[in-house]
Amino acid sequence: MTDLASPALARLLEQTAGAVQAVRGGRSLTDVLAACPPPLRPGTQALSFLVLRRLGAAAAARAVLAPRTPPPAVEALLLVALALLWPDPAPPYPDHTLVDQAVTAARRVAPKSASFVNAVLRRFVRERAEVAAAAQQEPSGRWNHPGWWIGRLRHDWPLQWEALLAAAQQHPPMCLRVNARRLTAEAYLAQLAEAGLGGRIAGPQAVVLDAPVPVERLPGFAEGRVSVQDAAAQRAAALLVDAGLRPGARVLDACAAPGGKTAHLLELADLDVLALDSDPKRLARVDDTLRRLGLEARTRVGDGRRPQAWWDGRPFDAILLDAPCSASGVVRRHPDIRWLRRDEDIPALARVQSQLLDALWPLLAPGGWLLYATCSVFRSEGELQIDAFLQRHGASEVHLDGRSPGHLLPLPDNGSTGADVASGTPPGAMPGVFADGFYYALLRKGGLAGTA
Numbered sequence: 001m002t003d004l005a006s007p008a009l010a011r012l013l014e015q016t017a018g019a020v021q022a023v024r025g026g027r028s029l030t031d032v033l034a035a036c037p038p039p040l041r042p043g044t045q046a047l048s049f050l051v052l053r054r055l056g057a058a059a060a061a062r063a064v065l066a067p068r069t070p071p072p073a074v075e076a077l078l079l080v081a082l083a084l085l086w087p088d089p090a091p092p093y094p095d096h097t098l099v100d101q102a103v104t105a106a107r108r109v110a111p112k113s114a115s116f117v118n119a120v121l122r123r124f125v126r127e128r129a130e131v132a133a134a135a136q137q138e139p140s141g142r143w144n145h146p147g148w149w150i151g152r153l154r155h156d157w158p159l160q161w162e163a164l165l166a167a168a169q170q171h172p173p174m175c176l177r178v179n180a181r182r183l184t185a186e187a188y189l190a191q192l193a194e195a196g197l198g199g200r201i202a203g204p205q206a207v208v209l210d211a212p213v214p215v216e217r218l219p220g221f222a223e224g225r226v227s228v229q230d231a232a233a234q235r236a237a238a239l240l241v242d243a244g245l246r247p248g249a250r251v252l253d254a255c256a257a258p259g260g261k262t263a264h265l266l267e268l269a270d271l272d273v274l275a276l277d278s279d280p281k282r283l284a285r286v287d288d289t290l291r292r293l294g295l296e297a298r299t300r301v302g303d304g305r306r307p308q309a310w311w312d313g314r315p316f317d318a319i320l321l322d323a324p325c326s327a328s329g330v331v332r333r334h335p336d337i338r339w340l341r342r343d344e345d346i347p348a349l350a351r352v353q354s355q356l357l358d359a360l361w362p363l364l365a366p367g368g369w370l371l372y373a374t375c376s377v378f379r380s381e382g383e384l385q386i387d388a389f390l391q392r393h394g395a396s397e398v399h400l401d402g403r404s405p406g407h408l409l410p411l412p413d414n415g416s417t418g419a420d421v422a423s424g425t426p427p428g429a430m431p432g433v434f435a436d437g438f439y440y441a442l443l444r445k446g447g448l449a450g451t452a
Helices: 009-024 029-034 038-053 055-065 072-085 095-109 111-126 128-135 139-143 147-156 161-167 185-194 235-242 260-268 280-293 345-363 383-393
Strands: 175-178 199-201 206-209 226-228 250-254 272-277 298-301 316-322 364-374 398-400 406-408 438-445
Touching: 009 029, 009 038, 009 072, 009 095, 029 038, 038 055, 038 072, 055 072, 055 111, 055 128, 055 139, 072 095, 072 111, 095 111, 111 128, 139 147, 147 161, 175 185, 175 260, 185 199, 185 206, 235 260, 235 316, 235 364, 235 438, 250 260, 250 345, 260 272, 260 280, 260 316, 272 280, 280 298, 316 345, 345 364, 345 383, 364 383, 383 398, 383 438
Parallel strands: 250 272, 250 316, 272 298, 316 364
Antiparallel strands: 175 206, 175 226, 199 206, 364 438, 398 438, 406 438
């Protein structure tokens, strides 16, 4: 059982209900938590993550128990309590404690609804198995994702869709990127052991911790020895550098914030990097990241779709386009994403991705490389996007490199759908690494020999 000492559970339930209500209204959980009182923030975050992973089931159960939708604040509190009361071999709280504290929170949020909240929750406790079974007859109640999301996965991944939905319910590992300019992954693993922390190597610079910890506990974090970055995200810089960039090559990191891939490029090679982002506040995080790691790059506010406003006319040897996307591949880390996105968002995002590709491609030198990346598992933001780009530009102008991993699925083997998957050794596979979902396509520009 969870420690109920401090702060009081009723206050945490109230804060969590407010967070859930905000997410259902279109606000990101990250923004909501930033405004949460600091003493309540860790507990609110933990409960919000659990509730959002069960929100589909909780909403379906609420509809069974109370067919008439209550006011938003009351419904949010009910959803939080039902999610925490959901059948669980290791429940976070005793039933009687949870119900009592939820009613206490209701008296603060909506006093006239306290008896209603009490009645609904007590009925759920009495009829939990039956109500849970009824709720799971709904696809959203069964899989805890919106129906449109489930439908897209079924269409895109007919063999893996159930595994993808199940994997989205798991807690993600904490993965670190060791600064290659400072030390090796093996050396950092030894430093972790000295600090009483366990982990294992999951890539050239990747170390997966046995259990997540605050970054303040990571040896050398403040000094720039290590950063937090998923193993799948670490593929980006390595793919570009390994393509054969010469020292001093001009590289554009479009859509660069918060700067993890910018920094990784500079950790791996001596490059002239321009980090571009349209959001000044997010771009400031790139500067902060580079400062902590002792790295240098030029940063500039600008929209990749409108290079005339920021480009100096000199071609780039390589471009990293980590395009805005649905973030469907990182939903384990951000369970609010599934409830924030709408079906109509996906074609709108695909249009932005297409515009960025077409606007940035002319900025690339002949023979140069463009790496297109999204943290999405939807084919319209990955494979289909690049297929359309190749058709628009033709084989004489653009070549899809065989090292392209394609879709990296967020499954235990992070299996790739890249060009040589039929060979039995998928180019992006990381056996035993439960990494995030990404799509990568490495594109070479036709013409004179360039950077490789």
